[in-house]
Amino acid sequence: MAVTGEVVKELQNEITCSICRSYFCEPVTIRCGHNFCQACLSSSWRVEALAFSCPECRRVFHHREIPIVNRRLAELTELGKELSSRLMQSTEGQSQCVTHEKPFKLFCEEDQKALCVTCCETPEHGAHKIFPVREAAYKYKRELQRIRSLLGNYLEEDEQLLAQEEKPAVDWSSLFSNEYYKIYNLRWRAKNLDLPERIRQEQEANQDRLSQHMQTLQDLMLELQALAQQPNVDLLQDAKHLLRRTEAVLSQRAKAVTPELREYPIPGLIEILNRFRVELTMDPTSADSWVSVSGDLKSAKAEEEWQVETKPPEDFPLSYVFAEQAFSSGSQYWEVDVTQLPQWVLGIYTAYLKSRRRRGKKVSCTSLFLLQCVKKEEDYYLQTYPGPLNHRMKSPLPRVGVYLNYCHGTLGFYNVLQRSLIYKFYSIPFTAPVKPIFSPGPPLPGTKPGPMTLCPVDSHLCACCYSSQ
Template sequence: MAATVKFLKELESEITCSICRGYFCEPVTIGCGHSFCQACLSSSWRVGDPAFSCPECRQVSQERAIPTVNKRLAELTELGKELSSKLMPSTQGQSQCVTHKKLFKLFCEEDQTALCVTCCETPAHGAHKISPVQEAAHKYRKELQNLQIRLGNHLEENQQLLAQEEKPAVDWHSMMMEEFHKLHHLLIEEEKRCLKRIRQEQKASQDRLSQHMQSLQNLMQELQEAGHQANLDVLQDAKQLLGRSESMLAQQAKAITQELRECPIPSLIKMLNRYRVDLTFDPRSATSCVTISEDLKDVKAGAGWQVETTPPENPPRHYVFAEQTFSSGSQYWEVDVSQLPQWTLGIYTPRLKRKRAKNVASCTSVFLLQCVKKEGDYYLQTYPGPLNHQMKSPLPRVGVHLEHSLGTLAFYNVLQSSFIYKFHSICFTAPVTPLFCPGPPLPGTKPGPMTLCPMNSHLCVCCYSSQ
């Protein structure tokens, strides 16, 4: 019995494919002498490979095509399977039905279990599809081999896709680099134009001031010379000199007033929108002077805010705060101020120490940008800081960008996509809270609300001009 088992095992090793570990199905033999299922070898040898090698010994084969079926080995395989099915069950207890003590010769397709002849006659399997064990095993081997072929085809497709990704037909990397290089070039050119315009405006302002100073000096010289003239001559020229002097003094304010420069930066607001946050007003900060809407998006001057007939130089300001605070990262929000002649935007952070800078307080807890209206003109001012510039027209929407790690707070003209002002070197030591002020109101006016713009809202020149 032991000799029979040994013989069958040796026979099985000769008729078993080393790739699928099953009996040969349409076996083929290659030059080195090793044999495999035709389908297994086909899935192992990929079309387009520079050389075919044996899957078992790795010897390079001189053949460039799958060999024909080895008929003798196929017949030996069938004989070996038949001998194994007849002899091995008598030597192994697992091939015998425990209940009826008979060999497993049948297979139930529905229950996926081996049966003896008596098991097949029971009602439990009466309506089931029953097949001989050898026939069922052959069927499933064919299905497994077909599945292996399909998987091999998918693997080959994936290998081809991987090769295409490694060497794509379209060089996306180079094309994207070229596009970004072009964009960089356009931005550099726009930067040059913007800086050139600033230099030209600075020179024009300097020339204007120089001419005004020269006119003042000439007028002072005339006044000095008039003081040495005879009485009648002085009286004759006095009225003209006095008129010119008054006119010159009236031009003084306009000559020294600085205008806020508008230098649009392409895609600036679009890039800042990557850091957009959704803010709401803190209802606890509302008072009789400032009221907040139910949706926490609008704030306006309340009835308690006393409007002075003649506004003082430094009118009182009543602030409201955002519900959100920030301790890290980068945040950007936009505020609609189109219905307000005067307003204030900024941040508040307690116990803040700021690096010393020229003309800036060394310790402050607020950083503000405010709009002030004087004699029909609008001015933007910062606190702390030097900005006190006249605007060509009121701002409809202001963007605010807080960069915690860099310690900066910047303001932008959203309509023109241009920069207004930036605070630098802020050393934050506590959470930052955005703050707002919809005033002070001007006498005889009824200002509208200050509005926190929704996350998905955008403003362009055409939209604003059509409003």
């Protein structure tokens, strides 16, 4: 039987590892029947894990037993690689120009078309960039390999994100349930019982969205691998179109893998928090060189010369200013107007924290607890430091409320307009006074920075007020 391209392609699918998307290297077969590279499976099954699942069908195994190499599958892999190479060599140069009946030896970059020598002499391609087929194919093969490696890295990240979605680091149901319980000081009422179900449904929707994105990446990787095995002329006809499709998918990656921050309004929330409202002023002596404080000490503004770093430091916002007030007891609540800022940082700083021990080991504690807003293209992303929050919003927040309970060691951030919780830190081991911290940036390139303003104690924000601004 003649070995056709379809037969070789089917064989390639059978001898390709679903983890690294390359030909098997020392393949092993696990109990569910699926095959992987021995090194890929070992990397996927981390030693410290309590259970181990098949990367393909997700069947769970409770013991980490890496099988011995499947020698027959290894031999089949070598045979498949040889057949693929022979097929490429046998088809290389067979395609020819129908018009001039000469083999395709050149490639037009502008028209994405294979040409014979006579075709190049026509006025149609006279001013175009022409390359030898082998040179052009080598260029695209390198680009295809680069994209495949990039997709492989993204798939690993997505698998970790999906695992987090299946067992989320933020227990939103408990988070909001606790808020309701504290506000009303009674058990859930019937009208509020649908909230955990809504959160569960949205978490499942996030998992489905992420799974679909992963499937798209996997399909693209298979297409890239199959295309890389094609004869040079066939590869050149399809490579640019496939690379454009891949770029389009990757350009939407941030939205695909980052869940949208949901709003769960809590009736009476802001009214109760206002009972703990405190008047704050900013300390101009603590201001960074890229931050200026107003004369009334109520607002901070980023200087236009503020240079945006490519990567923010791990311990502090880029530029900041402290409040003059410090708190070492009780409960305090303040609001900050960030209407004119696409990017900002809010939070608290404390000099000392109690040392913690977990499983007999001392755990270091951060002295900063922050909520950060970052704008990327048309979306806004809310992130916590430390903490797992990384969610996107379609529109910016006009005003953020911050609630500190020193005795209980909690710090909450609130969407004042929607009367909903953004995120809450629990069990912070305070031992020293706490100071609010503000960072009105970094500013976006080409924009005029606006102020970050402390809201007066008697000011209130509602939807009608905000819409009229």
